[in-house]
Amino acid sequence: MKKIIYLDNAATTKTAPEVVDAMLPYFTEFYGNASTIYDLGNHSKNAMNEARDIIADALGARGEEIYFTAGGSESDNWALKATAEAYKSKGNHIITSKIEHHAILHTCEWLEKQGFEVTYVDVDENGVIKLNELKKAIRPTTILISVMFANNEIGTIQPIKEIGEIAKEHGILFHTDAVQAFGQVPINVDECHIDMLSASGHKLNGPKGIGFLYIRKGVKIRSFVHGGAQERKRRAGTENIPGIVGLGVATKRAIASMQERTAKEIELRDYLIDRVLKEIPYTRLNGHRTNRLPNNANFSFQFIEGESMLIMLDMDGICGSSGSACTSGSLDPSHVLLAIGLPHEIAHGSLRLTLSEEITKEDIDFVIEKLKSIIERLRSMSPLYED
C-alpha cells in the first residue's frame, strides 16, 4: 500500500491504538449491561463512570454533568431541540451564527418549522462572530444562544468567554458545539459560562459513534431519545461501554498531550500556510490567521474547483477536504466560506488540510510540491484562468 498522508483530521481521526486496547476487554469479557445489578454489570458501570470523570475533569465540570450520546450531531440536536421544548414557555427565540455545522443549522431550521424564531448572526471576514450583532439580536424571548467553539472548516476560534458573559448577563442559556475544539484547545465551562457543550469521540482519536453533551446542573433540558432510564433518565439506550471507555481514554490522552502536540502542529501549520501563500499565486488563507485551531489550514485557490483537486491529491496519497460543493451530498458551496464573504467560484476552489501529531515537516514539503503542480495543471484546464 502506498504511503498515505492523512490531512483530514477535522473529518475524522485514526483511533489511537491505546484507545482500541482499552476498549477491547469490554467487547468480549466485560460485556455486561451497565444497568444491571450483577458484578459484570457493575464492572461496566464503573468503567463508564471513570470515563465520565475524566471528561468532566477536562472541562472543569462534574461527572454527573456529562451525558453520553452517539456523537456530535446527536448532542447538537439534543441541546437545541430539547432546550427549546423545555423553555418554550419562557420564549421562542434562539440565536446562533451563520457558520455553524449543519447539525446546528438544520436543527435550527427544523425548530423554525415548529414555531421557533432563529437569528443567524454574521461573522467577519476572518470568521469571527460579530459580538455587537449578537448583543443586538437578544430579545426578551431569547432562550438560547448556540455558537460553536471553533469552526470545522476554517478553524476560527470564537470569543466563547465573551459570548458566555453576554448570555449570563441576560439570563440566557449558552450552548457551544465544541466538536472541533474539545481536546484541541483548553476549555473550562465555568470560566466561559457554558451551560451545554457538544463533543464527538472520533475527532480526538477516539472511536466513532460516541460523543457527549455536557449539561450544567440545573439546566432543565428534556430528553431527546426517550426510553430506558440510562444516563440519569435523560438519554435512553443501552450504554455503549466500549465506546465510552474509548472516549475516556482518548480524552485523557488528548488532554495530557495537548500542549506539546499543538505546539508542534501550530509550527507545521504555519510553515504550510506561509509556503503555500508565498509559492502559489492567486491563493488566500481562510479563517483567522492566528486565532485558529492548531491543526487547521484552509486555502482558496482561484480558478480551480475543489473536487478535482482532491482527487488529484488522493492519487498522490494525500487526504484533504474541500468546501467544494461536490464532496458532500449537497452541491452548494460551503456556507461558511460564503459567510466570510467569498464569491461562489472562489469558495469552490478551497482546500482544508488538518494535521495530526503524526505529520512531519517532510510530509508537508511533499504536500506543497504536489499541490503546486496539481493547481498548475487544473488552472491550465480552467476556462477562468488566463495568463
Added chain:
Amino acid sequence: MKKIIYLDNAATTKTAPEVVDAMLPYFTEFYGNASTIYDLGNHSKNAMNEARDIIADALGARGEEIYFTAGGSESDNWALKATAEAYKSKGNHIITSKIEHHAILHTCEWLEKQGFEVTYVDVDENGVIKLNELKKAIRPTTILISVMFANNEIGTIQPIKEIGEIAKEHGILFHTDAVQAFGQVPINVDECHIDMLSASGHKLNGPKGIGFLYIRKGVKIRSFVHGGAQERKRRAGTENIPGIVGLGVATKRAIASMQERTAKEIELRDYLIDRVLKEIPYTRLNGHRTNRLPNNANFSFQFIEGESMLIMLDMDGICGSSGSACTSGSLDPSHVLLAIGLPHEIAHGSLRLTLSEEITKEDIDFVIEKLKSIIERLRSMSPLYED
C-alpha cells in the same frame, strides 16, 4: 475469576470475537470518513454498504432501505416521532401495545404531549396482543401501528403478519420493534407487511451503540437527527464504521447459525422451564408457553422479591434479570407483568433467564440447584410466606 453463567442475553450479549476482529481494522487502518472522496474514505463506504446489504438480505429488503442508528432506542424514537411529524396532516392517532419497551412507550407519551393520541392495546395472559381490540382501535385518523415483534421480558412473539395485514388493509403504516427478534427468529418485511423495523446490534452478539431502522422505500418519514447528509440525508452524524461493520458480521453470523442455535436453545429453555415449574412450588411461567423467543424463560416466584434473588444468584456467578422494580431506575413493577395480569407482589418476584448458544445443560442444572436454595432462603425470610 469465578465462572460466570451469563443468562441475561436479552439485556445484552457478548460481542462475538469474529465480530471484534472484523471491526479492528476500521479503527486504526481504514479509519477514513465514509463521506469523503479519497480512497481511504471509499474503503469505509464500501464496508458500510456491504454491511447494509447483509442486513437487507436478512430481512428480504434492499440495501437502501437500511439506515444505521445508534441503537434500538434511537430507531424507535425515530420511527415514531418522525413518522408522526411527516403524517400529521393525515391524522394524529397512533396504536401500540401495553407491553412495548420504554423506548416506544415513553416516546408515545411524549407524542401525546405534542397533541397526538395513542391507543395502548391490551394483551392476553400470555402477552399476545388482542387483535380484535387492535382492529377496533383503528380510526380514520390512525397513521401508525407500532407493535413489537417479540417482548423483551416475557419473550412472547406477536402475530406480526396478522398485524401487518390489518395495517395494510387500512392503509396505515406499520412499525415493529424487532430489537429482541432480529437474528433470533426469521423475519421477512414483505411477508409481514412491515414498513419500518428497529433493531440493535448488541442483542445479537454485535457491538453496542449501533443499530438500524429499516424504512420501506416510499415511507415519508422525516429525520430525527438533523445535520450532515449521511444515510441518504436521513440520519446525520459521521458514520460509525467499526460499529456498522460489526453489526454486519453479527447479522451474517446470527442468520447463518439461527436454525441450529435456536433449536439447541429451545431444548435447553424447555428443560429449564419444565424443571423449575416442577421443582419449585408457587412458581409460574410468564409469557406464551411455546410461541416465545428461543432463549427466553421468565418465572414468577411468589413471596419473594426480585433484587434479592438477583444478588444471590450473582454471588453464585449467575447473571439474570428481574421485572422487579428495584433493578431499574424506576421502582414500579414491570409494566409487562402487570399487563398480563400479575398482581404487584408477584410481579416483584420475577426472574428472566435468557440463554445463549454457549449455555450447556450442566449450566442449567447448576442454575436450578442454586435457584432452589435461594428461593427457599428468601421465602424463609419473607413476611408473606407462611408454610
Added chain:
Amino acid sequence: MYSEKVMDHFQHPRNVGEIENASGVGTVGNAKCGDIMRMYLDIDDNGVIQDCKFKTFGCGAAVATSSMATELVKGKTIQQALEVTNKAVMEALDGLPPVKVHCSLLAEEAIHAALWDYAEKHHIKIEGLSKPKNDISEGEEEDEY
C-alpha cells in the same frame, strides 16, 4: 452498587425470624416498590429491648437495613431505640445508593410500628412516637425529562 457492609448484612442477615408472643410487632410496606417489612420486639419490664427479629420481602437494601436496624435496637431502651433513624441505619451500613434511601425508611418505620404496637398493648404513651403510617412511600416526585 452496595457497600461491603450492606452486602455483609444481606448475605448474613442478623436476627431473621419471628418472636412468639412478642411485646410488639410492626409491619410496614412501601407502595412505591411493593416491599414489606415486619419487626418483632421483645421488651422487658425496664423498657429495654431484649430481642428483636424481622422478616422482609424486599430488595437487598431492605434486607440489609432490617438486619442492621435489629442490631442497633437490641439492648437499647425504648427512648434510645427511637433514635435509630433511617439515617443512623444508613450510616452504620456505610451508606446506600440514592435510589435506595427509601428502603432504610422502611426499617425506621418498622421499629416505630412495633413500638406503637407495644405501647397500645401496654396502654402507655411513648414520648416522641406518633402513629406510624402503614405505607411509608414518600411520594417524592421524580424528575421529568
Added chain:
Amino acid sequence: MYSEKVMDHFQHPRNVGEIENASGVGTVGNAKCGDIMRMYLDIDDNGVIQDCKFKTFGCGAAVATSSMATELVKGKTIQQALEVTNKAVMEALDGLPPVKVHCSLLAEEAIHAALWDYAEKHHIKIEGLSKPKNDISEGEEEDEY
C-alpha cells in the same frame, strides 16, 4: 465513487485546450454547483468536426465528461454530434453516480452552445438545435426530511 473510465478520462483528459479561430465556441455554466465548461469546435466546409477542445472548471465528473464528449464528437458531422447526449457520454464512461448526472449535462450543453455559435457565425440553421441555456441547472428538487 467513479468508474475506471471516468478516472482515466479525469487523469488523462483528452483534448484539453483552446482552438484559435474556432468555428464555434460555447461556454455553459451550472449555477447549482458553480461549474463552467467551454467547448471549442473546428468544423470543416463539409460540416464535419475536425477538432474539438475544452476547458473546464468543475468536478472530476465534469472533467471526464468534457474529455469524453470531445472524443465522441471528433470526426462526426454536425447532425451526428447532436446525438452525443449526456446519456451517451455517461454510457461511454460506464456511468456516473446519481449526484453527478448533471455534470454530464454540462458537456451536452457545451457542444450545443458551440454548434449554436457556429450556426450564428455562418448564418445557418441547424435542424433540431435550439438556443442553449447559459445555465443548465435542472432545478430538480431535493427530498426534504
